[in-house]
Amino acid sequence: MSVARRTFIQLGAGATVGILFTPTVWKALDDVSIWTQNWPWIPTLKYGAIENKPTVSKMCESGCAVKVRTVAGEPFGTMGNEDNPISGGGICPLCANGVQVKNSPNRIKAPMLNGEEITWEKAQEVVAEKLAAAGSKVAVVSGDQTGTANEVFSALLADKGSDAFYVMPCDMQAADKAWTGLMGGTGQIGYDLEGADLVLLAGADALESWGPTVANLKSFAANESGKFIFAGPMQTKTASVTSKWVPVPAEGMAAFTLGIAYYVLQAGKTADTADFGQFKAMVMSEYSPAKVEAATGVKADQMAALAKQLLTASNPVVVPAGPVAAHGAAFALNLLLGGAMKALPEFAKAIPSAMSRSEMLKADILEGVEADLLFVYEANPAYALPEKIKAGFTVAFDMVQTETTATANLVLPSPHPYERFDDLASPYGLAAATYSLGAPVCESSVDASNAATFILGLADLGFESFEEVIGAKTEAIGADMDALQGGEAYVVEGQTPMAASLAANVLGKASVPVKGTGTVGLAPYTLLNVGTANQATTPNAPCTISNNQLIGDHMVVMMGSATAKQLGVTVGAKVKLSGGKGECEALVQIFEGVMPGVVAAPLGLGHTVGDEFSKGKGDNVYKILTVSSEAAAGASTWAGSTVNVAKI
Amino acid sequence: MEERKASKRCGGVFPFIIGFLATCVLGWAVIPGLFFENEEQPVWFSHAVHVEGQGLDCESCHYFRDDGTYAGFPTNEVCAECHAVDPEEAMEAIAEEGIDPTDYDAIMQAELGAIEDNLASSDDDMLQAEREYVVKYLIQGKEVPWLNYQYQPDNVYFSHASHMALSIEDLAGLKKELSDVVDPSVFEGEAPEQNCNLCHLKDIQANNVPPAFERNILSGYSKTTMKMWQCERCHALKGQPNACYTCHK
């Protein structure tokens, strides 16, 4: 037995030594380490021809002209489009994430009727029925500011004898109300930020979220000699690069502008309008620097200095934001200065019966919407306008699930901008009328269909598909389809603005600062990476959202140390902001770039529906905005919102 | 007592040698083979038929794109230039026949005109192979998942453009040094003007039935996947950089 054992041991020893003289062991070791380099659960890459296909992306409010990068036909990235003036090679953080949103599990996969998946044919029937029943009590809320899809929707309304076309509240609307409404001007106002030698951004956060942001940034960069000044309640990202920040409360912006106009008039500037004298008298008497200083807290000499700079500048421009009055005042000032403000001609319509853009901007959504049948086109009123919309039956078109689609009766999936025909007609703020077009760069990954095409199936508007409408549009404006599809834009220069009046009496009344009753003023601000009223933040963007907006699941509000002392709160303190009809929870952050007596809160957080990147992150500031009506201007505004702050 | 003698007699060496030899043989002859499993290409593709038969040259399928990248395997788009079956037509035909478009066998049995009329092959086997390709991939809009004998993982960036100038003739001088990097037989006889043989299957253009793809069961690599040291050896010999980022991504 002992022999056997020993033999066995020797055999084993021999075997062991033997195997070491073969590649076996070493090969196994090597292969194992290679295995750790290619774990099966780590996704692998796709290879093939790489192309950059031009199109438009409409995730940000003004839209970006982009090139979608594809490998073997599969989109993987988004880059800017040098050939297009609204991009010049750059894009915004939202559109930079376009492909990821396109592939998001949050996409709506198929038509849903009250939570039940249905076919497009069925959807067509349902809506047709509702449409017949609703008669003229049909309304449309559109989140699209630049698309020809709006023409289709408005044409449907016209067909039904309704004029209830609403856009989400935006500066384009306020500007139009002031310009065409109050001052009897024509065209769409634009600002030549690249050509101007002095730009006073009167509340317009132009280098972060206002207007055609990317185009603004491009102009800012190109405008080496020009001087940019930002006026507003907080030191926005715009203010971090402008040469100066003038602290002005949002509700005081109109008065502040007229305060500057005071010196400009004093210097003998005139405008060729019927009521110029009246206007001058009004400003001189009611908006003397002393009065403005008393009302807004902005030092008279500060306004004097600004006026001086504007007067010495050869091509200055004032860029307003917020209430109608602020826009009116700024336009008046621009007319006096005769600088880089432009009036853009509107592009010809593709559908004769459709509304003009100005007509689309008339209705005021803040006053509430009521209809039997409501179409919501890629807008999210349920999130940004709580309790403003009432409808018997709501049809929501969107590509991803939102608060609105969650509450709508019928949800119809839109193709992602990269999967459909769409266009960008003169985003508000550009100095020239600009038309860009987007064709699909890939097939839709879900059972989606273009909203406008669906609408065309409901009424005879002379077109079968939205693609045809786009074709008609390009024809109507006289642009070259191939050039447009190649990514170029069709551009018509803006003209010198002509106004019938300076709306003296209206501005006189409407420019008086109106403030809520809360303990501190509320300065809501928009950061594109946090999201807009219609588009929540995107998968990769949260990494770019700083802890000054969001910590964990808590929204962060910023205030100066003085305000913090006044409120008796410190950094990191958890507070409840109450204003309007709602409340918000937030953590306190000290930021000396906020005016005393003001709390700055980021818009776009606190979604209750959506993907893991936006849902339950922070709180929704739209809940605590107060709507005050600009009686004189016949409009309503969020400016002058105040809140009460309580520690919790 | 008995035991002692026993062990003395064979000195403990004999069994040792037995064991040693046994595993040596196993380790060299048998085990290495066990690391690999054979896989056939998704469809039978005969280079011979296309090159000799149809007189195609390499570039008609394997070419450089304008951006300098290399189109290794041809896409359906390229194949469809000859295999002119219109997917939409075919799919309609399938729909008419009431066949499930994913039921390949049924489609092939049905011998639909929309497909058959556009098949080019002469003999039956080839015809079947072509039909298989058309039905399973072309009309389905799916690219063929060809198996790459020279497969490299995602962390490797191989540039065909930077290697296109290499000539087998010049390299013949390094035949000895390269013996375990390049198959020596490549340097024998008249050197072709193209250098594909250096790394790819020798004279693949004349191949009729592609060999099986030998997949490493642990790493998933191809048996003929070039190892890092081989790339480095040649780079060193040719005075090319061996910096990490020369080849990795």
Place this chain on the structure above:
Amino acid sequence: MSHFKEFKIKWGMVIDIDKCTGCGACMVGCQVENNIAPMTKSDPYNYVQALTKPRDDASNKLRTLTWMNVYELSNGMAFPEHETAYLPRPCMQCGNPACVPVCPVVATDKNEEGGIVSQIYPRCIGCRYCMAACPYHARYFNWWDPLWPEGMDKGLSPSTSVRPRGVVEKCNFCHSRYLQAKDKARMDGEDPMNLPDGAYTTACADICPTKAITFGDLNNPEHRVHELAKGPHAFRLLEKLGLHPQVYYVSEREWVRKQGDNYNADAGGHH
């Protein structure tokens, strides 16, 4: 032990802080180009995760994978003198890197023409010594396996391999774009070692709406960065530590330049 290697080509960046609004487009563009997975808190495929803490979401700034990271600078003054600025921070690709000599397995090296500090994921063992060495916090660790929400991983960029958990990664100036640019040059019969300005540029520089980031060969007079880096307002981060970054910053604001290095003790730097 810090051996300084000079290269004929020296890829570098000049970032104009006075043009950066901190919009974040560069960070998003970078993540897309380099297959950095969105940060997801829960892992539907890993049941063991439930036994321990969830993965991190993006608001935990100490766990992100932001090769390009934008810092917010403040001049520290009270209202109304307060000022802010934004500073994008890629990898500095130091001429004398702190991270390279410490790596025990040569997973990172500065040995290629162009002077880009390489980082080879399949070689990295994840000891994180290089992270401890880098004062710019330019190096990041894969704390978790990358996880794309359902369906999102079909749109991956072909330019960077996907990293498993447990390895370190960092900005590499979109290196595979360099390789591609060289291949293009070869096709067009140009010299791949003398690329024209703009033939090779990074995703962040590409996407930046204000073109605050300029990229090019610092040694090549034909490239804009060559001059920009020599400008009167140009500076580099922590020059006194002697790492010789290949990323330059420009700002006309003195307080911003002052924050590029430590000036609190007598022995001054060269500003």
Place this chain on the structure above:
Amino acid sequence: MDSKLFPEGAQRCSFGKFLIWTAVILAFFLWGLYAAVLVLYNGIGTTGLDNYFGFGAWITFDLAVIALGAGAFFTGLLKYILKIKQLEKIINLTVVVGFICYSGAMLVLTLDIGQPGRAWFGYWHPNVHSMLTEVIFCITCYCTVLIIEFVPLVLEQKQLNKIPFIHALAHNMHVNMALFAGLGAFLSTFHQGSLGGMYGVLIGRPFAFREGFFIWPWTFFLFVLSAVGSGPVFTVLVATFMEKLTGKKLVDFKTKALMGKIAGTMLTVYMFFKILDTWAWATGYLPSVGLTFDEMFYGMVYGKWLLYTEIVLCGVVPAIMLITPSIRNRPALLYTAAILDCIGVSLNRYIFTVQTIAFPAMPFDQWQVYNPNWVEYASSIMIVAYGFLVLSLVYRYLPLFPQERELN
């Protein structure tokens, strides 16, 4: 029931009692094991580490135990090379403690690296410039040496030793032990140093960076000194702790005092240079990079008090206590000094590991605070439990203390 296995003429507690004792230890061990499994399965994300603190509790733990384990090589050196006879009374223990510390440290390291499957790359693709490479090599080699030093002790187990072959083997190994002791001393000195070098070479980290001699920054030598200045007394503490547990005398106080004296001397030398180094760093290097001494500290967590505790209370004080015979020869005071000494060196390792990377080099960056989570604690405790386990078994079955019989 297992009394036949006990060392010659030694009394041990009942088997049942022993089982209970080991059960308790095992409980801790398993808890740590659970944590370790989580780490290996989910990744290091489960710990409290982050991008600012790539090094944390684990590395601190490793460095501390390796320093404290230095008793082994240093005592070995003195006994076998310098032939200090007296030390043979405790040499076995130092070897066992050393073995536990090093093997434990290596276990933690495999958890600590993100890709354990590639751990061997350290040998296959070594970077000769990296201090860490040196550490990897020396630690693994020295661990093998410790095993070799450990083996004869095992072979001397009563039953095993009856087998003539094994008896002979054990004897032979003893004879050649000097060789291994020398080898161990060499390896150990180097990696103790390299561990210090790891921090000293961090040009990007003003808190840790040091000038030096040839390729070795000063921290290299400081770490060696601090290790030999604390290792021996740690062994003394372990011995004493075991005496308290077992209620037996295991090592005569004379030997302990001698160990104290040895450590004390080294500690004094260390403190002299450490203070010199700190001063030079604060007044010479820091200003040269535009920094001040005060900027190196932050609030309570990373306050100056840490440094002062390390250098004065746990450095100078025990040094004086240990080199002053009158104090050293009082058991209570010797142990107090020893404890302070060990705390001091551990604190030193913590500060170099954590505060070094907590300091924000970029002026616009902020201090970050690191706190380990239960996973890191548990896995470290697992190692401690492992140590207890090994020591208990060794004590019960192996002739660990040559003096045990005569003392009891």
